[in-house]
Amino acid sequence: MSSCILCGTETAIKNSHIISKLVGKRLKAGAAVKTLRNSLNPNVPAQDTWKDELLGPVCEQRFSAYEGKFAKDVYDPLRAGAVSVNYDESFYLFAASVHFRYLHFLLTKGRGTAPRGAAQLCADLKSACQRGTLDSVRFTLFAFHLWPVTPPSPYPPGINYYFAQVLDGFAFSWVIPPADETTVSNVKLESLLLVVTDREPTTFCTMPSIFDPHIIRPPGTLLANPAEPVAMGMFAPTLANRSIAVQDSLLSMSQAQRSKIEQEIKSNPNATKTRAHAAYVRDLALLNASMTTPRI
Ligand SMILES: [Zn+2]
Numbered sequence: 001m002s003s004c005i006l007c008g009t010e011t012a013i014k015n016s017h018i019i020s021k022l023v024g025k026r027l028k029a030g031a032a033v034k035t036l037r038n039s040l041n042p043n044v045p046a047q048d049t050w051k052d053e054l055l056g057p058v059c060e061q062r063f064s065a066y067e068g069k070f071a072k073d074v075y076d077p078l079r080a081g082a083v084s085v086n087y088d089e090s091f092y093l094f095a096a097s098v099h100f101r102y103l104h105f106l107l108t109k110g111r112g113t114a115p116r117g118a119a120q121l122c123a124d125l126k127s128a129c130q131r132g133t134l135d136s137v138r139f140t141l142f143a144f145h146l147w148p149v150t151p152p153s154p155y156p157p158g159i160n161y162y163f164a165q166v167l168d169g170f171a172f173s174w175v176i177p178p179a180d181e182t183t184v185s186n187v188k189l190e191s192l193l194l195v196v197t198d199r200e201p202t203t204f205c206t207m208p209s210i211f212d213p214h215i216i217r218p219p220g221t222l223l224a225n226p227a228e229p230v231a232m233g234m235f236a237p238t239l240a241n242r243s244i245a246v247q248d249s250l251l252s253m254s255q256a257q258r259s260k261i262e263q264e265i266k267s268n269p270n271a272t273k274t275r276a277h278a279a280y281v282r283d284l285a286l287l288n289a290s291m292t293t294p295r296i
Contacts, residue, residue, distance in 0.1 A: 117183030
């Protein structure tokens, strides 16, 4: 028996997902290789996404209702190429529940990597999830659609694979000199970056309006277009670094594992029609451009 991290009830907890199962399922569907890999241990194929001892059945059920609505209203239309999607408060609660689970994971299993404000932010997210309401919260939730990257671009080759095919989580403190600090938690799904900050953009940015189109304020509309690069600029260096780190860790894969993957791709007649292949082609274009454009 363990206790549910949301309601505290002592209950039998099967390993529950930090990032919903539906996300992993769709990720696999977009690749020629039908197994997932954890970048920390790329030699071992995984059947499922990140799990931990989290929720009892009642709370699991509650979160999965938000997830179902998120898939139907937001995720699947975006993945099918919609340029804008309308959402209601279940998207907000979904995003809050994902960050709550991620920060809880970071605080309990992250070996000291959680930023200073993570515990308070996690507690605030938990409280909003428990109440199931957006009233009087201190944090701000954002969603950024990650548009395919084409040259010329400051992003490194590999960024398209990272945007399209990697699930990721990272949190940091954004220090504004001399002493101010904003805690930022990020969970990256396929082509969608979910962000939460422990305060409003007006307190950490002189041009808060650039973030406006990305704030999750239900009922609202999420735009899936590359028109707001300024707000993304804050995340660009971190996303670039994460994509390089993922490539580095994939390089640690054994030759046997690589051959196996190569074989699996070759034997799939639809391999070149997958989303993973489209990302690969875009990364090749970035690589070629980086080799032909003189660097200053
Ligand atoms: Zn519970």
